[in-house]
Amino acid sequence: MPTLYHLWISPFSRKIRVILGEKKIEADLKVEQIWDRRPEFLAMNPDGTVPVFVDDDGTTVANSVAISEYLDETRPEVPLLPGDAAARAEIRRLVAWFDRKFNEEVTEMLVGEKLMKRFLGTGEPSSAAIRAGHINIATHLAYIGFLAERRNWLAGDHFSLADIAAAAHISAVDYIGDVPWEKYPEAKQWYARVKSRPSFRPLLSDHIPGVRPPAHYANLDF
Structure with a gap:
């Protein structure tokens, strides 16, 4: 195995x-x-x-x-980089967006400061960084909503690695209750679709020692 x-x-x-x-x-x-x-x-x-x-x-x-x-x-039987060269390029662009830009501007500013610093023993959370993360997430949720309104999934017609990368980062931030879902209904609707997939449900059962997620975290109809 x-x-x-x-x-x-x-x-x-x-x-x-x-x-x-x-x-x-x-x-x-x-x-x-x-x-x-x-x-x-x-x-x-x-x-x-x-x-x-x-x-x-x-x-x-x-x-x-x-x-x-x-x-x-x-394991190509369930392709997560589907489509032609242009479609795969768009998937890779969005994966890079979330793994680099979202990670630097949001995940590290919120999850990194609030949780990882505690585990790593690297000092107290920076309030300035946390404020910046709360500001930055607005741009990213608006962009997710923009894509979700115009496409079936973030990169196009099919669920892909782009959706997985985006949802992975969102889920980490959502675990600490820092996603303002009420302001971004299109992004919320897209995330609800991802949360309903069987592959995603094990993440919703995670319980980090000493840190409880908000009540809506594991709720598929949040």
């Missing part, structure tokens, strides 16, 4: 967990406390970050982008 080394609140780990669910790949999920800097884990990924995927044959892949493409190439 493949193994996924992950961390509950990591949006990059969450992205791979959803991909595994979409492709119906059973995997052994092992929580990796990256702040421990385990030598055995660093031997697999010197970067010291999650996720890391170890396949049945021992192939080890680190980094969520690399893992995503590896899984789509080795």
